[in-house]
Structure formats: structure tokens, C-alpha cells
Amino acid sequence: MAGKKILNIEIGEKLVKVCETLPKNQISQVLNSFMFQTPENTVNDGMITDCEVLAQKLQEELRIHSITNKNVVFSLVSGKVATRDVIIPPVKDSRIKSLVEINATEYFPVEMSQYTITYTLLERISKGADAGCRLLVMAVPNNILNGYFKLAEYAKLQVKSIDYSGNAEYRALKEMGHKEVTMFVNVDCSYCGVAVIRDGSLLMQRNFAVGGDQLIVTHMNSMKKADDEYLQALDELMVIGDKKPEISLSTEEIHESLSRLVGNVVRIVDYFNSSNWETPIEKIVLVGACGNLIGLKELIAESFDIPVENAEGITGFNIQQEAKEPITCYVSCIGSGIQPVDLIPEKYNKSKKKDKATDIDEVKRGTIICVVFVVASIAMVGYSAFGYLNAKNKKQELEKKIEELAYVEKVYITYSDYQTHVDGLNELKSIASSPNSELVSFIEELEKEMPSEITVLSAACTVIGVNMNVEVNTKEAAAKVISQLRSFKSLKDVKVSGISEMDNDLGINRVSFSVSCEYGENPYVAAEPKQ
Structure with a gap:
């Protein structure tokens, strides 16, 4: 989309964000930005x-x-968009779309x-x-997309593309240059x-x-503001x-109002870290209108x-005129103009209709070519018959020769059976020497000592210990669980992080909290006296 001005619009339940951008190869210009x-x-x-x-x-x-530009790219924000992270075989870009369409019913069990x-x-x-192409596949209800085209018709705008906000966020943030594992949180209303x-x-x-x-x-509510003063209230809290x-x-009222938001962030961090304990999240960066x-x-x-x-900014974008809000408020808005996905239904896409007409012409030309090849094939039949007799001999x-070499197959089968037994013995050897034998002692103590109200949300076992996400009814119960874990003879170290309290x-x-347990002899528990 480089070279032409684009009107980027993100429509949310509380705010509508608008940016006019001029995409370029290196640095894109944000000519105008506002929200209402x-x-x-x-x-x-x-x-x-x-x-x-x-x-x-x-x-x-x-x-x-003073914006007269009519070419619009919408950034779609909706919880009704279904997404799947999939890996397909390594193919050319031109073949990816057909593979996605063939497997769509496996990704999404919908009509x-x-x-x-x-x-x-x-x-x-x-x-x-996992060699292949890693894709983010999306399924969007057509009745949602129809609304955007109807809106554009009423507003006298020309829809160039509709992008998914998740893709727009990623495209805008991927060039931020963070080498460490960074979690970006785009906080909207x-x-x-x-x-x-x-x-x-x-x-x-x-x-x-x-x-x-x-x-x-x-x-x-505390300031007795009217409903139409929502944006003014947001500005006063920035x-x-x-x-x-x-x-x-x-401070208590602020923390109470933000507790659900923060609780969800904590859960996502704990989930990612428990599944990726070798590469945990190293930094959190806040963006968005409420960041x-x-x-x-x-x-x-x-x-x-x-x-x-x-x-403080977004790599690859410069603001041409002074804006009321920082550019980071418009992440998923300006990101929709970088590399938008194809969310335009076929009935609205003129290029797809042209492609269909082109396909019809191609069929006609292909029919003529086939006739020519049939005539040529008849002329080649005589030559082919001679070649057939030669090939038969x-x-x-x-x-x-195959009959003479039949004994080779028996030798191969004998070798394969031997190799199978060798592989089985090697696998048995690796299992017998596994360092995870200490896990048994830990599980036995866990079943014996833990209270019945504990809920283990997830657990990741490694060669050196166990990482668990735990949920209990009260803080007193949490203290009891932590105390019991630190008394286990099979654990030499127990670390706790991310304790949060909220209603389900x-x-x-x-x-809920996360606990990291390391196998080993507990230095604080006295050894049992010998009989």
C-alpha cells in the first residue's frame, strides 16, 4: 500500500479511532489522527x-x-473472530490460500x-x-463484515481492505526491535x-x-459527569x-477498578511462562488508548x-502534526495499513470477480489448445505403438532379474527386525536413566500433605523441578499450601510469584499464584533417625 494516502479507522464499542497515513518503504507518515x-x-x-x-x-x-480522503482500511475489533495458529507443509505463497480453504473445516467447526x-x-x-509455513488463520462472521460495507456506503467511503486488529497490532509492533521476549499489552476501553x-x-x-x-x-461517577463526557474522563486519567x-x-478505588484487567494480564504471563519455562517473558510494554x-x-x-x-513511540511511523494523544494510542489503527489480511467477502471484491472472468477466458483458450493437442496425439499413436513393444520386451x-535377486528382500527384513530390537533397548536404557525419578517422591508428598481445596490449574515438569499454577479459596489457604510445600523432604527450594485475588x-x-519447586533434599527438614 506504499505511495497513497490511506484512511485507517478502528471502530470500538466506546471509541472510534481515525488516522490518515502515507505508507512508505522505510518510515510511514501519520498525517492526522484523532478519536471520538x-x-x-x-x-x-x-x-x-x-x-x-x-x-x-x-x-x-x-x-x-479537514479530511477528504475516501480510501479507507478498517481495523476489525471483535471477540467473535475465531483464530488458529497452524503449520502447513512448506509451499509457495501462491498455494497457501488453497491449502487454507481446503482445511478450513478442520480449523473451525462452523458453517x-x-x-x-x-x-x-x-x-x-x-x-x-515443524518445518513449514506458520500461519495465523482467521474466521470472521459475514454479518459483521457486511456492516462495515454498509457503514462505508452511508459515509461515502471506498473500502480498500478490512484487517483483523490482532494482525494490525502484530504488524505495527514487530519492528520495535526487542531481542528479549516482550509482551505488548494493547489496552483499550x-x-x-x-x-x-x-x-x-x-x-x-x-x-x-x-x-x-x-x-x-x-x-x-465520582465527578458526576454525563455519558457524553467519556473521552474527557479518559483524558483526565492519563x-x-x-x-x-x-x-x-x-488508591484503593483505582486498584479495585483495575483488578480484573491486571488479573487477566497476570494469568496470561503465568500461562506463557509455564509453557515456555526456558524462554519466559522478560519485559511488559503497555500501549493503547488506556495504556x-x-x-x-x-x-x-x-x-x-x-x-x-x-x-514512547512506534518504530517506522512519524507524526507530521502535533496530536492530542500519543501515537501509541493508535497501534491497531495505523497497523491495519501495513500488511492487512484479506477480509473482504467475495461479493464485495471487484478483483475477485475480475479473476473469475479471466478464468472463463482462460478455459476457452485452454479448450482450443486441447483440441490442437488431441490432433497431434493421433499423429503420434503410430510412433508410440512401436515404443510400447520395445518397452514390453x-x-x-x-x-x-527381480526373480534372481529375491533373496535380498529376506536379508533386509532380518536386518530391520534386528534394528527394531536395538532401538527398543536403547529407549529402555534412556528411560531407566531418566533424572525425573525424583518426581515420584514429590507426587507422593503432594497427595499426602496438600489440603483438599487446592486446585492445580497447570503444571510443567522438568528435569530439575516442577512449575505449577495453583488456585485456592483464601489467602490463608494459600499460605498453608506454600508452608506445606516448603516442608516437603523432596524439595530443596520453593519460589512463589504472582499472587492475585479476585472473584471468578x-x-x-x-x-491464585505460581510456584516453582526444585527437586533435592530439603535442608530445613531434619533427617529421620536410623532404627
């Missing part, structure tokens, strides 16, 4: 429910900011006619057991997008429907540099022993 409050009852989880009202508000804001399927190529893996990236490679991506809205609403906003909320909310960075930092920081000679979906208070 989404009209009430016009958007619900990515579904545009009142296109006419939203289009009127969008046209009004474009006029206020395919009601969805648009697309993908983005994350990386090519050239070595190892009603959702958060999480991308774990190392050296430009996407390791994991998650979304959850919690953002900064609860703190904003709490502040609005930390600009070292200057913190002066608000009437107490600079008061108290958010400090509250997340309290849960981890790693740096937590706010991004050679075949008989080869069959005779049923309203029941739960306390």
Missing part, C-alpha cells in the same frame, strides 16, 4: 448495529479535521458459508520437525490485545474483553510523562520481577 466517542447503541462487540447514525457522526468528525476465512503468514520454518514477540516473531497472541472502562466509569493526574479517587491510565503500570509491576514500561527382462465468573473469591 462511539455513539451509544451503535456498536456491539464488532457488530455495527446502527450504520446510519455512526456514519453521520464519522462524516461530521472527518469534516471537523463455512456464513464466514470469511483468511490468513496471515507469520514465518517460514526451514528446519526441525473495553478490550485488551496481548502479543508476545521476540525479535519480530509472534510467539503467542491473546485477547480478553476487559479494558480501562471500569476505572473511567468509576471516575465519571499519565503524561512524570505528571500524574489529580483526581478524587483513592497510560493512572496506577496501571505500577499495579502490573507489583505482580512481577520484570520491567513494565509505557511505549525390456519389462520382461527386468522381471527376470460465579462470584466466588479465589486466590
Whole structure:
């Protein structure tokens, strides 16, 4: 998309973000950027429910900011978008789409006619057991996409592309140049997008429907603000540099309003680290419209022993004019213009229709060529008959040689049986010498000593110990579990991190934490006296 100005628009339940960008090969220019409050009852989880009202508000804001560009790329934000991280065999780019379409029903057990399927190529893996093309495959309901084209029609805009917000976030953040494993958290009002990236490679991506809205609403209620002052309330809660906003909320009220958001971040970090204990997350970077909310960075930092920081910019983008909000508020908006996925349904895509017409012409030309080849084939039949007789004689000679060498097959079968027994003995030897024998002692103590109310959410066993995510009813129960673990004779060291307390979906208070246990003789437990 380099060389032409693009209007990037992200439509959320609370905010609509608009950027006008000029993509270039090295540094893209952000010519204009602004956001406005989404009209009430016009958007619900990515579904545009009142296109006419939203289009009127969008046209009004474009006029206020002197934007006449009609070429738009939408960034779609919705929890109804299904995604799968898959690996297909190593093929050319031109063949990836057909493979995705063939396997779509395996990726998503839905009625395919009601969805648009697309993908983005994350990386090519050239070595190892997983060699092939790593893709992020997406399935988006057509009724959501139809709303964007209806909105564009009302607003007199031309849809050039519709990108998935998760892909837009990754494309905007992958060039940030972090060599360490970094978790980017795009904090919006009603959702958060999480991308774990190392050296430009996407390791994991998650979304959850919690953002900064609860703190904003709490502040609005304390100040008795009207519903249409939502954006003003957000501005009053933003930390600009070292200057913190002066608000009437107490520290406890701020922490309570952010607890669900922080709790979800803690869970994702614990999940990633337990599955990737050799390469855990080393840094957390906050971006998005609510990334600079008061108290958010400090509250997340309290849960981890790693740096937590706010991004100061986005690599590859320059702002041409002074904007009210930092460029990091528009990550998934400006990212939609870098390498958008193909989320335009066939009935709206003129290029696809042209391709179909071209295919018909190609069939006609192919038919003429086939006729010519048939005529030529008849002329070659006589020559082929002579070649057939010659080949038949050679075949008989080869069959005779095969009979003479039949004993070789018996030798090969004998060798294969011997090799199978050798492989089995080697495997048995490796199992017998496994250093994980200490795991048995640990499990026996765990079954004997742990209270019945403990819930082990996940556990990752290594040659040196066990990493577990644990959940109990109360903090007292958590203290009891930790104390019991530190009394195990089979563990020489126990480390605890990420303790958080919050209500689950049923309203029941739960306390969760992560614990890392290392095998070995407990130096604090006296050895039993010999009989």
C-alpha cells in the first residue's frame, strides 16, 4: 500500500479511532489522527448495529479535521473472530490460500458459508520437525463484515481492505526491535490485545474483553459527569510523562477498578511462562488508548520481577502534526495499513470477480489448445505403438532379474527386525536413566500433605523441578499450601510469584499464584533417625 494516502479507522464499542497515513518503504507518515466517542447503541462487540447514525457522526468528525480522503482500511475489533495458529507443509505463497480453504473445516467447526476465512503468514520454518509455513488463520462472521460495507456506503467511503486488529497490532509492533521476549499489552476501553514477540516473531497472541472502562466509569461517577463526557474522563486519567493526574479517587478505588484487567494480564504471563519455562517473558510494554491510565503500570509491576514500561513511540511511523494523544494510542489503527489480511467477502471484491472472468477466458483458450493437442496425439499413436513393444520386451527382462535377486528382500527384513530390537533397548536404557525419578517422591508428598481445596490449574515438569499454577479459596489457604510445600523432604527450594485475588465468573473469591519447586533434599527438614 506504499505511495497513497490511506484512511485507517478502528471502530470500538466506546471509541472510534481515525488516522490518515502515507505508507512508505522505510518510515510511514501519520498525517492526522484523532478519536471520538462511539455513539451509544451503535456498536456491539464488532457488530455495527446502527450504520446510519455512526456514519453521520464519522462524516461530521472527518469534516471537523479537514479530511477528504475516501480510501479507507478498517481495523476489525471483535471477540467473535475465531483464530488458529497452524503449520502447513512448506509451499509457495501462491498455494497457501488453497491449502487454507481446503482445511478450513478442520480449523473451525462452523458453517463455512456464513464466514470469511483468511490468513496471515507469520514465518517460514526451514528446519526441525515443524518445518513449514506458520500461519495465523482467521474466521470472521459475514454479518459483521457486511456492516462495515454498509457503514462505508452511508459515509461515502471506498473500502480498500478490512484487517483483523490482532494482525494490525502484530504488524505495527514487530519492528520495535526487542531481542528479549516482550509482551505488548494493547489496552483499550473495553478490550485488551496481548502479543508476545521476540525479535519480530509472534510467539503467542491473546485477547480478553476487559479494558480501562471500569476505572473511567468509576471516575465519571465520582465527578458526576454525563455519558457524553467519556473521552474527557479518559483524558483526565492519563499519565503524561512524570505528571500524574489529580483526581478524587483513592488508591484503593483505582486498584479495585483495575483488578480484573491486571488479573487477566497476570494469568496470561503465568500461562506463557509455564509453557515456555526456558524462554519466559522478560519485559511488559503497555500501549493503547488506556495504556497510560493512572496506577496501571505500577499495579502490573507489583505482580512481577520484570520491567513494565509505557511505549514512547512506534518504530517506522512519524507524526507530521502535533496530536492530542500519543501515537501509541493508535497501534491497531495505523497497523491495519501495513500488511492487512484479506477480509473482504467475495461479493464485495471487484478483483475477485475480475479473476473469475479471466478464468472463463482462460478455459476457452485452454479448450482450443486441447483440441490442437488431441490432433497431434493421433499423429503420434503410430510412433508410440512401436515404443510400447520395445518397452514390453525390456519389462520382461527386468522381471527376470527381480526373480534372481529375491533373496535380498529376506536379508533386509532380518536386518530391520534386528534394528527394531536395538532401538527398543536403547529407549529402555534412556528411560531407566531418566533424572525425573525424583518426581515420584514429590507426587507422593503432594497427595499426602496438600489440603483438599487446592486446585492445580497447570503444571510443567522438568528435569530439575516442577512449575505449577495453583488456585485456592483464601489467602490463608494459600499460605498453608506454600508452608506445606516448603516442608516437603523432596524439595530443596520453593519460589512463589504472582499472587492475585479476585472473584471468578460465579462470584466466588479465589486466590491464585505460581510456584516453582526444585527437586533435592530439603535442608530445613531434619533427617529421620536410623532404627
